[in-house]
Amino acid sequence: DQQVKQNSPSLSVQEGRISILNCDYTNSMFDYFLWYKKYPAEGPTFLISISSIKDKNEDGRFTVFLNKSAKHLSLHIVPSQPGDSAVYFCAGMDSNYQLIWGAGTKLIIKP
């Protein structure tokens, strides 16, 4: 049973436009949600998190929205830049600090 789902394996966006990466989850006990960015052959880099008691968190070009009733979160990147091309993982964190990962979405920013 996949507790965290990223249904889009890949996403292509024009440079300068908004990138929206989606994530759905089934476990209502997650305390936090985190987004990570990963380049090939490197470890994931933490991007932004959101507490389950909030519905929005913003950090520069990155904003994460959480809709608890729909069990859905999204990461918005605006404006998208070529360096944003990477694989993005969303993860839910439970009270034991365990991360449950989605399968990732490959974001391609076109010049």
Add this chain to the structure above:
Amino acid sequence: GAVVSQHPSRVICKSGTSVKIECRSLDFQATTMFWYRQFPKQSLMLMATSNEGSKATYEQGVEKDKFLINHASLTLSTLTVTSAHPEDSSFYICSATGTGGFYNEQFFGPGTRLTVL
């Protein structure tokens, strides 16, 4: 932000040998460290969770005698792949979470690419 390092970044070894991978938290005390393995085209798989000073908790299907984890201090955890075989070749990543302001986030190391010949 918090920094986690891994050493070595790449290692090549012969089948049957053992390889040790270090994971260090550089500027915070890591009360809990996690070890992940990444398979090609798949997301990360959690192998084990270790708390400082206690035995690691392994995920189902992970051989604890093959993947030895030691978390002897608040800044260092090691993963030893014993009697490595080609199927153990993978990308191993550690992460750490700690006290104070670092308790609600995992900070990841850069990963170690293991190739077993």
